[in-house]
Amino acid sequence: LVDKESGEMLDYRTLHSSWSELPKGVRREASSKDLQDIIRRGEREDIEFKETLTNPEDIVKTIVGFANTRGGMLFLGVNDQGQVIPLKQDPAVVETKIRSWTRDWCQSSIQMDIQPANLYDQQVVLVLVKESTDKPCWMRDKGPIIRYGSSNRVASREETERMLRKET
8 A cells, every 4th residue: 555645655465356444545556567467367256357348237237246245356448368458538537437327327326446557558447346335236127236256147036135134
């Protein structure tokens, strides 16, 4: 962890894709090497790659799935083979779209941090999604989405009831 204003190193630890509460004003930023290592290991329950923004519903489904599971990291501008395919849009525009889509398609607020990153001299965007404390998060016209391995699916009735009882 690095203080953004002073550049002072506050703490150094191994990066994990899900994140817990951080002190106010502290933001998690991974080194390029850390991100490359995560990409090299491939998609899994807490990591997802999306090459483009052409399918907003799929992006929101992943974000909701992370929130209902254990949180996770969405790489925008990385294909399923782990190759960096830079986004053609400015990171601020990408952030605005992501926040708008989640606000429009989700029935509960999802906590996430959206930040640009440079990988192999290419611009990508990371969406760090926090596990929700108010599960289940519902996606409009779909229901509660959960991560199952490296994919998303609608939670079963039993899984939804466990989330409501806060047993997950």
